[in-house]
Amino acid sequence: MAVFGRPFFLHESHNFYIYNMRSAIITAGGIGKRMKSALPKQFLPICDKPLLMHTIEKFYHFDPKIQIVLTLPDVWREYWEALVAENEFKIPHRVVSGGAERYHSIKNALQYCLGDVIAIHDGVRPLVSSKTLDACFDSVKSNDAVIPVLEINSSLRKISNGISEVVDRTSFVEVQTPQCFKKEVIIASYQREYHDKITDDAGLAEEAGFKITCVSGNEENIKVTSQTDLLFAELLLK
8 A cells, every 4th residue: 555644654464564674765757758658657557557566566575574665756646646546556655755856856765764774776677586686685784885787798889079989898887776775875875965967876875985886687677768668578577
C-alpha cells in the first residue's frame, strides 16, 4: 500500500511500523521527451502494469522488509495513486515530492529514509537482477559507496574540435543503478550545494571525499529511455 503524509511505512506481514536496515529511494521524475510520449515513461504499461511497478517489485522481492521511498513530481502523484488502486498494487512505499532537479528530489527523499544503508535507483530500470542488488548491498557493508558497472565492449572515440581519436575502452565502464551508500555518507554528500555538473549520486559522494567501489552489474539492467528500450524490456520481463 502506498503511504502518503506519514513518516513511516507499514509492512503488510507485520501489523506495526518497522525500522529497517535498508532503504531504497526510487526516482521517477522523467517526463518522457526521448520516449516521445505524452505519458511519462515510468507510467507506460509493460506486461500489463506500469513500468514503475516492475521496478518497485524487484526491490520488494529481493527484500520484503526494505523501506521503499518513491520520488514523484507533485503533478503526477494523484495519477500514481489512481494506478496503485487500479492495479491493486500492495507493495508498501512512501511517496515524496520530486524537486526541480534529481538532486533536489533525492535530498527531499533522504529526510524519510530509516535504513543504515540507502540505495538510490532509477525508476525506469525494471530489470535490475537480485544478483546485482545482493552485490551492492553486500559490498557497502565494508565500503562508503558502491555502484554497479559494466565493461564497455564497443570501440570508443573522443571527439574534440571536430577531430576524433580512439580511446582505450578498458579505462572506462558503464555506470548503472542502484548506487548504494552508508547513510552517513550520502547524507554528508547531500550537504554540498547543487551545481549543474552533478551527474549521479556517486559523483556527488566522490566530490565530498568518499571512495566509490565498483561491483559487477547485469547487462539487462538498462535505463528505459526510448521505444526500443521499452520493447526490449517487455521481451525480457515476459
